[in-house]
Amino acid sequence: MKKAYLSALALLGSAGTLLAQNVASRAAQSVNDDVTPVILRRSCAANDVLQAQMAADPALARRMEAIEAQTQRFVAARAAAQQRNSGGTTGGTTTGTSSALSGTVTIPVVVHVLYNAAAENISDAQVQSQIAVLNEDFQKLNADANKTYPYSGLAAAAPVRFVLAPGGIIHKFTKTRSWSTNDAVKNSKRGGDDAWDATKYLNLWSCNLGQGLLGYAQFPGGATATDGVVILYSAFGSRAKYPAGTYTTTYDLGRTATHEVGHWMNLRHIWGDDSGACTGSDQVADTPNQGAENYGCPAAGKSSCTNAATGGDMFMNYMDYTDDKCMFMFSQGQATRMTAVFDAGGARSSFAVASGVLRQTAAVAPTTVYPNPGRDAVSLTLPAGTDAARYAVRVYDMSGHEMTQARYNGQGTLQTAALPKGLYYISISDGVNTSRQRFEKE
């Protein structure tokens, strides 16, 4: 193609100078398009996007608080169950707070490949190499899982399996040359490609992301239309598995997607996003307190805050910012946290129900509340055989504002003493089904 341009230019002569300049500039541009982006160091915008979304939608913070509460209940129940199993309590009675989730959750994946320059139209083989990496990394089957390092005993698998959905690789030309974190890539009307149903699919977008970013994810609790993960096309897939693909040096083993899908399953950055203050937390108990993010491949023993005594920074964790070849583990605590999103009441429990590893509880309706009208406390009548702790119960006024004065005790009773008199809706959800009951506080 480029040779043909040159012969045409030679024939044009001086009369065609203007046209020649246009052609030449277009040729130069297309050469420029073929240069794979150079990324100086890892940068993920998931937390920045979250902060922006929270500023725009105050209800998001409340939804995420509820998700965090469910997560912490799940983590506590798992820890209690482990203690029972190892503590010699005979009988193994299962209490109501034990997990209902049992087995591997299948996650159908849809990959939207948006391209302007030809190089951005990564092949199906490159896409498939990414799915393979996700399966290896989340199932702890990665080739580098056997390295010896201070935290090797903590490495853990999450009970998930990624499969490409039928027809789930979409190649789409776009006029957009470079994207940002404004989610336009997830919207057909803005030059991108619409998400498939986010309660059934994990949506991944591969594109020329721009801004020096490798990717960003949306945490559980956000809008379904923008749910999923965006990744720079040249950080998508694995050079080790598919050498013929298009890759950016250092970020060519598919770990950007592992990191971002970790966010999608509610993992935070391992240093707690506190810019080195040692005060932030990733809400996981077994990861050491870490100051700031690590880049490149840190030397063994690198430490921060007070973690030197326990093995230093866990910079080999997928949720740090190290190079692809130097990150190779999730911790047990992270795996439990990721599992929580799929359990009953979890933000992504629909995937577990569809996988047949979580029993869909009977529809919550006709749940009733009594007495109604009521005063200090009301009781919920839940479907027989269901566990009261699995329900998220919230009270809203008639204009939809959540009433935080009302508190659910996790055992079938809603405390309403602090609720002003008036008419409300009580929302009762098991994560799959939601029922709404009118309630009068007198």
Ligand SMILES: [Zn+2]
């Ligand atoms: Zn991140």
